[in-house]
Amino acid sequence: MEFPKFGFAKRLLVLYSITFILVLLVTDWTLSHFLQKRDLQELQRSLTRQSVLIRELAIPLLGDHKRLQKEIKTIAAGTDVRVTIVDPEGAVLADSSENLEQLSKMENHALRPEVAAALKKEAGMSIRYSMTLETRMLYIAVPILERVKVLGVVRTAMPITRVDEILASVRRPIMFTALLGILIVLMAGMFFSNHLTKRIRRITSVAERYAREDWSEKILMDGRDELKMLADTMNQMAATLRSRIKDLESEKGKISVILNHMNEGVIAVDRHKQIVIMNPMAEKIFGYLASDIHGKSLIEVTRHPQIERIVDHAFKEQKTTSEEIQISGEIRKTLRLSVVILKEHARDIQGILVFHDMTELRRLENVRKEFVTHVSHELRTPLTAIKGFVETLLGGAFKDPPAGERFLKIIAEETDRLGRLVEDILTIGEIEQKIDFMKKDRIDLASELSFVLEQFKGRVEKNKLIVENRIPGKPLLVPGDKDKVHQVFVNLFDNAIKFNKPEGKIVLSADQKPEGITITVEDTGIGIPEGTQGRIFERFFRVDKARSKELGGTGLGLAIVKHIMEAHDGHASCQSTPGQGSRFSVFFPA
Known part of the structure; x- marks a missing residue:
């Protein structure tokens, strides 16, 4: 057996390592969260103070946008702080990061969270990504008030990359400590892992032999721990299983031989009418494989309410019941169903259904x-x-x-x-x-057809018919009974003469392919009505009974043709158009 590279002992070792890493990660997250919160609060207080100071400077300049823009740029020069002055409608009056000409093109800031709060006479704060500066920013906004009237908003913003840098400097030693801890745990657990893995592999190796029904080896284990107890228990279990499996296989083999060679379909069901056993003949009858019946009920597989009713009656009366039923499908079947009730239940089997195919009978x-x-x-x-x-x-x-x-x-x-x-x-x-004992010599169909043409020459001339022989001059060899094949051609040619029109035409042709040869006899006679063409090969069937009897027909000619062709593993077919003629074909396999 190929053992997994990542075994139990290694998984246990990795579990300890993961636990250690999780503790370190939780510590890292807690510390990072605390530092981030502290630094952001400090940054927020700093920006708030700056915003208040800028507000005092901006109030006198609100009417002079050009000067206000110049002062704002001077204040923000040399710092990371971005200063923006917004009017009560949200339009930007000044911005330290933009030129005066660009201010009119900037978006309205009235809906920015921090500006919206300031316009409501409250201090506003927001952290978000700035599309203009392409970095995360902390925004602080304070209202510019004249008594109770809002004249505008001073908004200051600063990148919070400094906070991220502080956090990164804290995480580095934490991650280094985590990696060092994992290394120590791995090295400390290596000896234990190897020792435990060796003993488990020994048990697994022998257990794999047991799974293959190889009982030749026992599990030898040292020590006095749980693995030793497990090894001894498995040795005892193996001895018991070996004996029981041998007995079960013997019984199963006998039952399988009987079921597989029965001509009757057999289905065993439990008291809930769930199928337990299904033999090959039952599979054939109902179109189900035994491997697919697990968990299937009787009605799901048989799809026949009458079978369900018969079984219910047998279960209720607790006696054997027998009844004939019809099964629909590609071929309608007649079955004799016998339900045998087991008085002493064999495990989970309540009843046995036996289906005897009566269709052919x-x-x-x-x-x-x-x-x-x-x-x-x-x-x-x-x-x-x-x-x-x-x-x-x-x-x-x-x-x-x-x-x-x-x-x-x-x-x-x-x-x-x-x-x-x-x-x-x-x-x-x-x-x-004698269908299975018919002679199968190599015969020449072309020669037989030529003989039949000569045989009917007088009748053809008498009826003033034209015969067009398209049979090739080369031999057309197939295995068959010469006398019976001759009778096929005689019957077909006889019908072509009988049911042809005066001065009509008969065409003989052959189609030779690797799989066999098709001989066709085509006439220009009265034809066969479309509704009766499917019955033309039945015994005693006549399309026109009066005409057939007048011409001396028995109604068995085409039935004989059909039987002879089936005896040759071939087939006969008919195509006809009323009033125009008929085309009879017989196929001889090569």
Whole structure:
């Protein structure tokens, strides 16, 4: 451990020195104050006497300003005294420090404290800094009276630098004495300081080892004083702490391992509902770090009144309570909260809250319900049609060959549609079950797109569509499942043909970047309304149900595209303008 350069013993020594200095400074201040007061009083009496004498000389000359100015300068010559004669209105009539021509430019003195007092027939005194002479001055003013009428004021002033010089001469020996006293105290206390510091450092050094949980050394101290008693006490304390810390660390380690590896969020609270413990999963649920919960209440961290209500009920009934709650946030979560009340309180823990995340389970339940509903509806439609036409045929329609042939064609079409629907449902199920086991070979997207274009060449010509292929001639290699990627391109190109306008246009393009490749299929078709674009990749969702069924769509094509792209760690997106066309993009990470 690095010990402080300014240790306890030295601080004690400095404290004594400071006390000594303070005593000397107080003495200096008291003596200086006394001398200053005495000298100022003496200077004040001297100036007052001079002012009275000058007043007697000035009375006959008040009407002759030029002569008065000359006499005032003669009186003040060779002295430090400044003499000023002021009329009852405060105008300067004469001043020993100014020329006659400058008198009219001087400020009015009526508001000067000493002059104001003299104009009230009182002797005035003031100490202030003179801007004219640039020094601190003592001002004395006496009124010039004619019976009860004030004819003017005689003001004398003198710099008080002489007083300051006297004070300075007194302070010098005092400061010298103070410095000498400090030196003596420091020298006298050096031995004691070194000895005391050495013993304290020994205790501190071993205590630092104890703080690092190093119990290998004891504090060995000579003597029979308080430091010896402190060393022995610390040795006993270290032995006890070593044993207790070992036991606590063992228990804490077991609890931490359990809490940190739980899939459930766990929060322990005291009887005031202040949080005591919070495991990582609870941190994730509520967006708080365990290091930030000190002094926080349950409602501050969870920000959920329903949780507070459930805990209050459990505390009141003193029994375990369980209830399902909803947590709002970036993602709405469904949690099963169980509150366990501890009958025998573990230190300051009153109850334990366990949060089991039911969000995914509830989502899957809803997906299953929606999927079953959609599948039932989609299967019922072709089956109903097949059954109806079969019953019609059995009812005698087969005797009419043209009608019978038409009914059989409808049955065949519905059967094909039912087959496509079942095939798409099986494809989605296969993707979801094998998402982590999908083959990831190096495939050439450009080659796959060329194959799909050739595959749809007949339908493109039949619909009189123009295909603009902007895919570069070089290979576009990404890791992926060749068959599944082929199905993505087939589904996108199939939609671009189905929902395009007669003699419309399809544009294929690729954007290759270091992070991956984006393939875009753009058409000039009917487009997708803005309000439904966010649902276009949902299962069984159709923008125009009648047109989709007429064209043989199952409503699963784009859902399959989405699932396949997610299985490739990529994504699919759509941009569309109603009446102008749609732009579907799929991103393959490199």
